[in-house]
Amino acid sequence: MRRRTFVAAGLAFAATPAWAVSSTGKEGRLTLKGTMEQGSLVLGYAEPQAAVLVDGKPVRLTAEGVFAFGFAFDQAKPTLLSVTWGDGTVETQSCLPVVRQYEIQRVNGLPQNTVTPPPEVLARIRAEAEAVYLARQRDTEGVDFLSGFDWPAPGIESGVFGSQRIDNGVPMTPHFGVDMAAPTGTPIRAPADGVVSLSADHYLNGGLPAYLHQSRRLVTEGDVVKRGQKIGEIGQTGRATGPHLHWAMNWFEMRLDPSRSTRTPKPDPL
Template identity: 60%
Template sequence: MIRRRLFIGASLSLAASPVFAQQEKPVRFAVTGSLEQGSLALGSAPAGSLVALDGRPLHVTADGRFAFGFGPDQTAASLVTVRYPDGGGDSRAFTPAPRQYDVQRVDGLPQNTVTPPPQVTERIRREAEAIYLARLNDTSGSDFLSGFDWPAPGILSGVFGSRRINNGIPGSPHYGVDMAAPTGTPILAPADGMVRISADHYLSGGITLLDHGQGVSTAYLHQSRRLVAAGETVRRGQRIGLIGATGRATGPHLHWTLNWFQVRLDPSRSTRKPLPDPV
């Protein structure tokens, strides 16, 4: 705890120091990824470094790798500060590239999932709270740093960030990607992780949430069957569920989400291949 507190103070002083900001030596850390709104950024620094994002300490692997996310509508720069094991440091600001999001009309949804009846309001609140709490975990996983595999084959039927009009009613943005495929199509873990949630929710239907480490989590909605339980460890490529049409859905598909803590991200920007395989 003392180390973390000292680092916060040191990182802030580094960022504010005119001498530090004007030095000409090369920066010794790198940040990669699409570096746009709603994307996961991956960083690397010398082993043993300490890293902060806007003064907040980040989890760093033994070999110096770390991750953070840009919000889907973020316009401000994110300041990454690194304190190296030899006592030096660097600080750089990263501004995400802007994106344009589509407007998508979805008709045929069960009306009780678009305008839920009052008797299910408390259930929806409890389920949202469970998801929020699951996304607070900051564990030491790192397999996701090599990129995610697509969790299922299918047609890409829904994109991240689209402004949804559900049964003619404006709804929340679509913070995930959809893969349309027949009911029963296997869903595979896209990277190693721990199951934090495996449950049946009112809006999400059959849902599984995986904790991949460093605040990075993914979720799998509308499953016809869940094949793993909370607390289990899963490996990349392991079968975790089957595609379905439970919850708020018009037909069988997988809704796949990616988060960095509570920051919603586009999983299609972090995959090894640009599109899922065909069914």
């Protein structure tokens, strides 16, 4: 019943698609698009000839000169952008994300072996974490992220990004995803065009790293998927108390809030 409280809190904001928000650099030619909050993905619009550093590190630009970066969920310092334009001029911009307030969420009734895994599965969990880490290091030329994301499943938003989780009384890492509770078997659809980088059954997570707890996985590594394509079905595998989709998003190792990059309104419960 406690989860209901969070549903109400979750529905109280963000009725409009988050992706619609944009902000223009105060000076210069660089334009940024995103909600500009902790945990949000930001798109920067430069030019094809530009070279861009994010906190001193070079980032890949698309053929049109667009790049992406993220704000960490707890980021308190500005991100420094440095753009060297094709004509040699350098533009710098300091971007401080809006601070968010995160909830504390207590979840009870989880399978205890997923909260405190038995010693014999620790090697498996480590190997799975390594596979996820490697999948997140990929830096490809894909531009599918430019068009924003659709909500991948209907349902009740039963968990929000960034909340401090206390699972079966044990403090855990924050909840880095959005939970959509819906019956087992509810279709999960690709929120954008893309390529599947990892598809596996994991001890804690079940299903895909970014679309967790699935009862059926319908895609495999390397598959090219289209926006709206059915990629799996909601389930209750791994660390879960009921059937739901845990939707997560990363910029490399940085955990981001997918609900801040959506172009469609939050779906209605089934």
